Amino acid sequence: MLIKRSPLLKAVSLIVLLSFAVVSSAQRSRVPEVVYPPQLLSDLAALRDAALTSDYAYRQVAHLTENIGPRMGASPQAEHAVDYVAEQMRLQGLEVRLEEVRLPRWVRGIETAELVHYPGQAPGTTQRVVVTTLSGSSATPAGGITTEVVVVGSFDELKALGREKVAGKIVLFNVPFDKKKAAAGYAGEAYGEAVAYRAAGAKAAAELGAAASLIRSVGGAEYRLPHTGYSVPAGIPAGAVTAEDADLIAHLASQGPVQLHLTLTPQTFPEIVSHNVVADLRGSEHPEQVVVVSGHLDSWDLGTGAIDDAAGVAVAMEAVHLMQELHLHPKRTIRVVGWMDEENGGRGHDAYAKQHAAEMANHVGVLESDLGAGHPMGFIAKINPDAAPLLRPMLEVLRSTGCNALRQTDYSPGSDISPLVKAGVPGFAPMQDSRTYFNYHHTAADTLDKIVPRELQENAAAMAVLAYTLASLPQTLPR
């Protein structure tokens, strides 16, 4: 179920989450000041300072992306990442469990396209179109399909064309990602507007009998770079062309008929048993109470998944690494989770929610970083409003790093933590500067060089300080 819900939910969340960068201080004057124990404040400051000079998180991102590489769920690389992170957490002295997640392996196969007939064409020539397969795509025959392209700018335009003009053709949803909006700080809103077509475009096209569905890539890259991602399986081939190729096809189609030869040959192999990595730094007073700090282990296959989401896994690992280095002993258990299959179904967080259903009341906070490694301006939080004042001294500790805003929302701040948040667990994510995130997101260019070491350190500081706060405050947050 979540397979179909997850991407849309995520998109909707992002719209809300990324659209605001400044915390409202309306409530500030109405509640009494919260004071943390001096030792806690001193421990938090030590964590922050250690995070800002440590290279542990960066080395984890480097290993996951460069030595292991792309980590598509159920691939040998993803399995290797499970083992690697588990081993690293054991080396940090944590209690590590591998918790079962069953998922199929998806393999991209061939993805090519060329314009074979179009106005003004040089005799005997074709033009290459850069395309990538979306995960819900059916396969074309090995030799591809060749048919006319119909270009639309919205679901409404598609509907208006009707079955007669769509059946048997390739639909191209030419909906631009709003780069100006993203550059102005509303990247999530820009993403949300366009990603609806990635998720549901093929389904809408298939309902009118289309032979295949293409979208304009959802992202801000101007470098002939296709963005892949999840799409609802619709029984037809589904791909994403680059912004440049969408322009090309749209321009040519406005001049006369355009025929495209499209070959996409994805394959889905039987389910294997993979795992979430669950590693506990056991609490000294309330070991049964748990704070989750997490990122997802799997990535798309085009790039090496640095910003999405080796960075998230690495800052979660760094949080406990720093506590161990500083010999800090949280009262509650801090649990590092490396989620499996965030990208292509969310089976990892579904499995966790089932396996730990009885322990929801003991989950006192869940953190996930899954929006890159840009400078964090604070936190996005789905919490009881009465919990906010309890976090103020923690935010003050982070103020010097520029990470002291708190944006409360009605949605889960991360897709993997959404089942926990839905069960009432206070949920958090770093509120990263994501203005350039969607330039690289789900592309071959999501690579180590996109990580700015200092900003990764700031994210590690944010995750470590928040997690340690939730694990060490005298009381838990009201739910």
Next chain:
Amino acid sequence: MLIKRSPLLKAVSLIVLLSFAVVSSAQRSRVPEVVYPPQLLSDLAALRDAALTSDYAYRQVAHLTENIGPRMGASPQAEHAVDYVAEQMRLQGLEVRLEEVRLPRWVRGIETAELVHYPGQAPGTTQRVVVTTLSGSSATPAGGITTEVVVVGSFDELKALGREKVAGKIVLFNVPFDKKKAAAGYAGEAYGEAVAYRAAGAKAAAELGAAASLIRSVGGAEYRLPHTGYSVPAGIPAGAVTAEDADLIAHLASQGPVQLHLTLTPQTFPEIVSHNVVADLRGSEHPEQVVVVSGHLDSWDLGTGAIDDAAGVAVAMEAVHLMQELHLHPKRTIRVVGWMDEENGGRGHDAYAKQHAAEMANHVGVLESDLGAGHPMGFIAKINPDAAPLLRPMLEVLRSTGCNALRQTDYSPGSDISPLVKAGVPGFAPMQDSRTYFNYHHTAADTLDKIVPRELQENAAAMAVLAYTLASLPQTLPR
């Protein structure tokens, strides 16, 4: 001969040409003011204004790039572009000749690479490396070659390694394009520093017995985008990996042995007869005297050659289009030239220089636009210093468009006009803002969307006004 000289010469020129944006006014006070006939000034202003509202040049770029597509020399698309531009110039009422250029056809073939052995590798996996073939590359066997990679940062480092450590291996020249320098306005200097390795890297590697040569792509893209280009044939396979892949290989190689499987299968086919397009708007008083306004018809094959160099061809076409629209009659002949084979040998300009060797004295000025379509800040000129004052009123006409600088240099301002400039003909190019030019240069992302219509109009204004000035001044420029 020029095949080997051209790219280095071009690089050296660019260093000098693009490194300065401000004209020296040292000479201004020493010479008497030059006054143009009022009618000429009025005609120039009319040309400028018409250029800034015309969409003719943009439509030419659109047709060349989107309807015709990539125009690798001797390809059917390049031949079609020759016919198209010739026909358009005939429609403008010009006398059109196709002048023979013999050149071989180069076809890229397969270009793939993968890391097959490296430190920390997940068992049973490999990693894709994004590579593109350089034009001087030999072909690998169809099944590719597999061997160790040696990473060097300079020719000196390679030499220091010596034959023993290089023979049989793949050399990677990991020399970064200086993006900060480019962003600061010194794009040509950044290009020149790195392109030396594209041109001569394979030769240096081959001399030490290397099995193949790779460079880090020469350009500023951060989007896993390889940049192709000319390289001196050295009898070994030669390619360019992306900046990200160069980083990846260099990092892994610093940890232990790295083996790469490389397949590049370029083919060179026998020479065909192609053409420069030469189209004359005949002068009313001195038809034997010629002002050339030009760009090159051929492009690399990865993109559609919008900034390199459909834009140059289009602004040259626009210059005469505007004169015809305004019923202007230059005293001297204005000759539009669409050069063939600028990218892969320069056989077009060699052929022109030979065919017109006897007419050099009657070439009174040569203009080429081959650095994109960014805002022109003025002109780069290889002229007798005494000619500069004669151009001042022309620059004043363009001042309102921000195009009034004159940068004099000792090198030819364009590669196709270099034989003419060497023969003493005053040579000019628009001095474009090229800060982002090398992000797209020689890549799949050199496409129509990179053209800013207003800036293309400014370039057309610059070319039209300068060409008409040279063709209509009472005297020709001193040489």
